Amino acid sequence: MSTIEPRTLKGFRDYLPTAMLAREQLIDTARRVYRSYGFAPIDTPALEYLEILTGKGSDETDKQLYRFQDHGGRDVGLRFDLTVPLARFMAQHSAALGVPFKRYHIGPVWRGENTQRGRYREFMQCDFDTIGTLAPAADVETALVIHDLIQALGFSRFQIRVNNRMVLNGLLDRLGLSDRSSAVLRSLDKLAKIGRDRVAEELAQFAGANPDQIRDVLRLTELTGDNSAILRQLEPLVAGSETGQAGVARLDQLLAAAAAAGVPDNRLRLDVSIARGLDYYTGVIFETFLDDLPTLGSVCSGGRYDNLAALFTKELLPGVGASLGLDRLLAGMEELKMVASASTPATVFIAFFDPQRLVDYLRLAANLRAAGLGVELYPDPKKLGAQLKYAARRGFQTALVAGENEFAAGIVQVKDLATGHSRDVSLAAGIQPLLDALRDSPPPRVRPLP
RNA sequence: GUGGCUAUAGCUCAAUUGGUUAGAGCGCCAGAUUGUGGCUCUGGAGGUUACCGGUUCGAUCCCGGCUAGCCACCCCA
Known part of the structure; x- marks a missing residue:
């Protein structure tokens, strides 16, 4: 046909x-x-x-x-x-x-x-x-x-x-x-x-x-x-x-x-x-x-x-x-190259790392959204590297990584996708410390001319 | 609407005077000791050469039409 x-x-x-x-x-x-x-x-x-x-x-x-x-x-x-x-x-x-x-x-x-x-x-x-x-x-x-x-x-x-x-x-x-x-x-x-x-x-x-x-x-x-x-x-x-x-x-x-x-x-x-x-x-x-x-x-x-x-x-x-x-x-x-290449409106990416923890990821995403952040949770528990690559390509600012170790310690890794640096933030006292860590200004989607 | 130029993979471009399985880079997908992307390596997918027709033994290449993009005119955001 x-x-x-x-x-x-x-x-x-x-x-x-x-x-x-x-x-x-x-x-x-x-x-x-x-x-x-x-x-x-x-x-x-x-x-x-x-x-x-x-x-x-x-x-x-x-x-x-x-x-x-x-x-x-x-x-x-x-x-x-x-x-x-x-x-x-x-x-x-x-x-x-x-x-x-x-x-x-x-x-x-x-x-x-x-x-x-x-x-x-x-x-x-x-x-x-x-x-x-x-x-x-x-x-x-x-x-x-x-x-x-x-x-x-x-x-x-x-x-x-x-x-x-x-x-x-x-x-x-x-x-x-x-x-x-x-x-x-x-x-x-x-x-x-x-x-x-x-x-x-x-x-x-x-x-x-x-x-x-x-x-x-x-x-x-x-x-x-x-x-x-x-x-x-x-x-x-x-x-x-x-x-x-x-x-x-x-x-x-x-x-x-x-x-x-x-x-x-x-x-x-x-x-x-x-x-x-x-x-x-x-x-x-x-x-x-x-x-x-x-x-x-x-x-x-x-x-x-x-x-x-x-x-x-x-x-x-x-x-x-x-x-x-x-x-x-x-x-x-x-x-004039003033248009940024981002293709996502969200700033926070959550890696689906531990297949047993879907509910925890969903809860984390919901808490961040309730605070006004745009959050995407990757749908498949694929290789972490592939997920990070996906996130960086789309223009996400930050990736949150948490697996067995992090959940056991009550922390989440906050990774800055632009610099590659990451640090641990404790979730023991609630969501606020994480929000503070994410509060850095979102990426500009349109860059002004020099 | 008029005139000119162009059209090959998602993108940027190749392909000897028309000659058989149309290539490369980038990108994409999958891998490179089962927890960390942008560098490197390997493999893979992806093109009826925009579309339709003509000339020819044979067309990405020549001709016509059509569609789209760009440029000029016109006009305008």
Whole structure:
């Protein structure tokens, strides 16, 4: 009988324990950081009515939607991100929730686009957003969360690039290009990659800009210096545009506040050429790049969107937030050797050494688990060497070895699997001395870069 | 979605101008005086050369298709 070839769809992946432990640890870290700012968890369905999802991001995102008819003939789609479902969610529940509402949402999203390193068709996003306030404080807080998050995940060399759509829109308004802003921004965004000459070409070709307009847009690319220097050079460029000036003011405020809150200047960089992001962004925009993997793309992006919920309700529900691309970040961390090779979540290994003592091993394991430790008891009374090898491979921190001699003496051998050293701990006075011996910090599963 | 490159054991790679039983290292399993792993030694398992088809006396090798991965475009986490 022939077998079915086991395989997975393009862009979809299996996760083995080593990868999954790392994923779960990243999720735990994100959850901890989000909660520390008061964001509360929500969840929404993977599947939405198609009309909820279409027309929210851009033409491109509509093309990438996984869509089909369900068994009842309804047109449905898999969510493309977590922000559009949030807009729907808020329109439905804002009365019950009240504003401002801060939520985080961790879950998979699906995009039917071509795959590459760090680009998958199914991937996990970890969003946090603040809904129902236009306050600059919420923008600042978004930057702080991104910073705390990436740092908590073990990175020290990264850059959050920040810009504001109002600055760009104000400038384009002044130049009479606002009706072609998407095309202009798309070209401008490629600056770092294709250079200013080709940006100029594209501006003429795709945005129909005249030479004067092109020259003025390209002035944006000539800004140099630190954040405050760029701000000063930006001011004259938006002079006369109320929107543009407001945008510069908000950037100024954001950068000053973030710096005051302890974000180093080199980690939060004003970059007027970052423009992309989905069409729904209206204010501040964030993108986060790892210094050591600049080609990986942004691992945490977001911004302010003041009109998104307007598609679902007449109520004014502005929002600001960002999304951590967990799977992309993990792909980067694997490349940077930041992912530990442990494949067990437990730290304590108990060797099944004496076949007559199963009950004693089980009791010991139970006592340690009751104290909050992760404990695995080997199922077979195999050769001790083989058991220790198994334990070391899996990444256990400590092995407990007890045979006839130890039981007779009322002790257990506590073996540090990293160093190979072991010592005897008495069980005569109860489990506490053993717990003390095991209390040493558990192995880090993700190593920070030097 | 478009274009290019690639595809051999769990992983990294070999295999003379297409030639018969496709190899190595690492890993895995089992041993090396019946209580201690990471070093060493021995043995073993594991491949319809991604899959389907074509050319040929004969295909891992040449051709086509398909699937997947990577790169660029596009876009994005």
